[in-house]
Each structure stands twice: as C-alpha cells, then as structure tokens.
Amino acid sequence: MRVGVAGAGAFGTALAIALGRKGAVTLWSRDEGQARAMRDSRQNAARLPGADLSEGVTPSADVGELDDCEVVLLAMPMQQMRAALAGPLAQLADRPLVACCKGIELDTGLGPTGVIAEVAPGATAALLTGPSFAGEIARGLPTALTLACADAARVETLQRALSTDVLRLYRTTDTAGAELGGALKNVMAIACGAVIGAGLGNSARAALMTRGYAEMLRIAAARGARPETLAGLSGFGDLTLSCTSDMSRNYQLGLAIGRGAAFDPAVTVEGAATARAMVKAEAYRGLDLPITRAVADLVDGRETLPSVMARLLARSLKEE
Ligand SMILES: NC(=O)C1=CN([C@@H]2O[C@H](COP(=O)(O)OP(=O)(O)OC[C@H]3O[C@@H](n4cnc5c(N)ncnc54)[C@H](OP(=O)(O)O)[C@@H]3O)[C@@H](O)[C@H]2O)C=CC1
Numbered sequence: 013m014r015v016g017v018a019g020a021g022a023f024g025t026a027l028a029i030a031l032g033r034k035g036a037v038t039l040w041s042r043d044e045g046q047a048r049a050m051r052d053s054r055q056n057a058a059r060l061p062g063a064d065l066s067e068g069v070t071p072s073a074d075v076g077e078l079d080d081c082e083v084v085l086l087a088m089p090m091q092q093m094r095a096a097l098a099g100p101l102a103q104l105a106d107r108p109l110v111a112c113c114k115g116i117e118l119d120t121g122l123g124p125t126g127v128i129a130e131v132a133p134g135a136t137a138a139l140l141t142g143p144s145f146a147g148e149i150a151r152g153l154p155t156a157l158t159l160a161c162a163d164a165a166r167v168e169t170l171q172r173a174l175s176t177d178v179l180r181l182y183r184t185t186d187t188a189g190a191e192l193g194g195a196l197k198n199v200m201a202i203a204c205g206a207v208i209g210a211g212l213g214n215s216a217r218a219a220l221m222t223r224g225y226a227e228m229l230r231i232a233a234a235r236g237a238r239p240e241t242l243a244g245l246s247g248f249g250d251l252t253l254s255c256t257s258d259m260s261r262n263y264q265l266g267l268a269i270g271r272g273a274a275f276d277p278a279v280t281v282e283g284a285a286t287a288r289a290m291v292k293a294e295a296y297r298g299l300d301l302p303i304t305r306a307v308a309d310l311v312d313g314r315e316t317l318p319s320v321m322a323r324l325l326a327r328s329l330k331e332e
C-alpha cells in the first residue's frame with residue numbers, strides 16, 4: 013500500500029523514515045524550499061536533524077504527488093489540521109486519513125477524528141497515537157502505538173500496512189478513547205514538568221500523574237470512551253513517557269514554568285491548547301478537572317505555580 017505523509021515536521025518525517033524502510037512513501041511539505049532541501053540532503057535538517065531519510069521516502073511539495081497514496085497520514089499539529097484538510101489536502105477526502113496529532117481542537121472541542129469526519133466526511137477517519145519520540149522512531153528503535161478507527165475491517169488492513177518489524181501497532185475501534193488519551197497526557201506532562209521544575213519532588217509528580225489519570229478517565233466516561241483504552245498505549249503508556257522524560261516538549265514547557273524560565277513559543281506544545289479547549293468546551297462543563305484547569309491557568313499566565321499548588325492542596329479530603 014503506498015503511503016503518504018502530509019506534514020514534514022519531526023513526527024511526519026520519523027514515520028516516513030520508518031515506513032520508507034519497507035515501501036514507498038511520499039513525504040509532503042507545504043514548503044517547496046524544505047522539500048527541495050530534503051531531496052538534496054536526504055535529511056530534514058529543520059525538524060529532525062541527523063536522521064537520514066530511508067530509501068523509500070520521496071519528499072515533495074506537490075500535493076498532487078499524494079494522489080496515488082492509498083492512505084495518508086496527517087502529521088501536523090492539531091490546531092492546523094482543519095485548515096490543511098479544507099485547503100491543500102481537500103482532494104484526499106475519499107481515502108483513509110490517519111491523524112497523527114495529539115490534541116483537542118480549541119474552537120470545537122473535537123478530537124482529530126472528529127475534525128476529519130466534519131471536514132472530509134467521505135474519508136475513513138483514523139488516528140495513530142501512543143508513546144513515541146520522533147527521534148527514536150527514526151533511529152529504528154522498537155515502538156508500540158495505538159491505531160484507532162471506528163471501521164473494524166479497515167483498521168485491521170491499516171494496522172498491517174503501517175506496522176513494521178520494529179513499529180508495532182495495536183488496533184482499537186475506540187477512537188474517542190485513543191484521541192483523549194493522546195491529547196490529555198500532554199496536559200498532565202505540562203503539570204508534571206512544572207512540579208519538577210519548581211523542585212516539588214518526584215512524589216508530587218506521581219500524585220499528579222495518578223490524579224491526572226483520574227481526570228482522564230472522567231473525561232473519557234463523559235465522551236463514551238472505553239476506560240480500557242485509556243489504560244493502553246495511548247493513555248497510560250503515553251502519560252508515563254511524557255510525564256517522566258525531558259525529551260517531551262510538553263514536559264519541557266512545564267519545566268520552564270516551574271523554573272520561571274522563558275520558553276520558545278514556536279515549539280509545538282499541544283497540551284496548552286488542549287487544556288484551554290477542555291476548560292472551554294461545553295461538553296466538559298461540570299466535570300471535576302482541577303489539574304486540567306490548573307494547567308490552563310498556568311499556560312495563560314492567569315495564576316502562578318505556588319497559587320495553583322495551594323489551590324490543589326486546599327481541596328476537601330475525599331475517597332480515592
Ligand atoms: N515529535 C514527536 O516526537 C511526536 C509528535 N507527535 C504529534 O505529532 C504532531 C506534529 O508534531 P511534530 O511533528 O513534532 O511538530 P513539528 O513542530 O516538528 O512540526 C510541525 C509540522 O507541521 C507542519 N504544518 C503546520 N501547519 C501545517 C499545515 N496547515 N499544512 C501542512 N503542514 C503544516 C509544519 O510545517 P512548517 O514547517 O511549514 O510550519 C511542520 O512541518 C503533534 O500533534 C504531536 O503531538 C506525536 C508523537 C511523537
């Protein structure tokens with residue numbers, strides 16, 4: 013199956029490299045200069061320096077080159093996906109589209125498959141998510157991910173097409189659970205980075221991971237997602253990775269907040285918009301989400317870390 017990857021960021025490039033080791037992959041960048049540089053150097057110096065493009069990868073800025081791809085991975089940040097699908101990628105609306113982003117859309121409260129369903133109703137909407145760093149995938153290190161698609165037959169076909177000998181995909185039809193796991197772990201990673209950055213300790217981090225997971229389960233229940241999906245790679249797995257590794261950009265933003273340090277606004281940090289989206293969305297109003305709300309307050313500078321910590325610790329005592 014010929015695979016297209018739309019979006020030549022770190023993750024899109026890493027997935028193209030992994031899949032380009034077993035077949036033909038078109039890696040589409042919206043930037044002609046970047047595509048040319050990738051063709052010439054066989055690297056993506058801007059987004060994934062040091063990783064060689066594998067043999068099967070063809071970089072291109074011509075969206076027409078995605079036409080003969082039977083499946084296209086959408087590897088741009090969550091808040092950019094709607095515009096890309098409605099704009100240059102509109103011609104792809106008749107095939108499986110696999111979102112590779114982790115987030116909730118700020119304006120609608122939808123996850124990636126919900127956005128695909130709205131903008132490209134003729135497509136089969138799927139999601140690839142789970143614990144993985146682009147640099148490690150590109151190096152061929154073993155990685156397990158969740159592939160979610162509501163169509164049980166289609167998800168099996170895609171699972172076979174997108175797995176490799178080191179990239180092991182597990183499948184599920186619970187798209188809501190998979191997208192919530194991937195989106196919300198980013199929010200918790202910001203919170204965990206903040207407590208570590210402020211020197212509040214590993215015990216505080218473990219408390220945030222566990223109570224953050226309780227919030228994730230509450231949100232999943234409100235969306236009709238299956239709790240066991242949250243216990244899998246997209247939830248528990250990615251929560252563990254992102255809350256404990258300083259390779260995570262969400263965790264790095266938290267570290268900067270905790271240390272009172274500056275953070276480059278150009279870095280892709282999905283958890284900030286997702287925290288805002290959770291606080292804003294009607295669907296989640298009334299849910300008890302103290303950590304998510306605290307992160308939204310922190311990233312928007314409405315409150316300081318000492319004051320959100322005091323607020324969290326002053327909550328009434330309760331049953332676990
Ligand atoms: N990096 C990682 O380790 C992992 C990332 N992810 C997820 O993958 C998603 C992308 O992250 P990542 O690749 O790291 O981000 P990067 O910041 O490395 O790259 C983002 C890419 O998206 C492109 N882009 C933005 N808007 C559009 C658009 N409208 N049309 C086409 N391309 C666009 C950018 O292009 P341009 O350069 O022209 O702005 C850039 O190439 C996120 O949701 C992230 O959570 C998931 C797992 C691991």
Ligand SMILES: O=C(CO)COP(=O)(O)O
Nearest residue numbers: 142143144260261262263
């Ligand atoms: O999603 C990721 C790991 O699974 C990458 O995390 P960051 O986006 O925080 O870097």
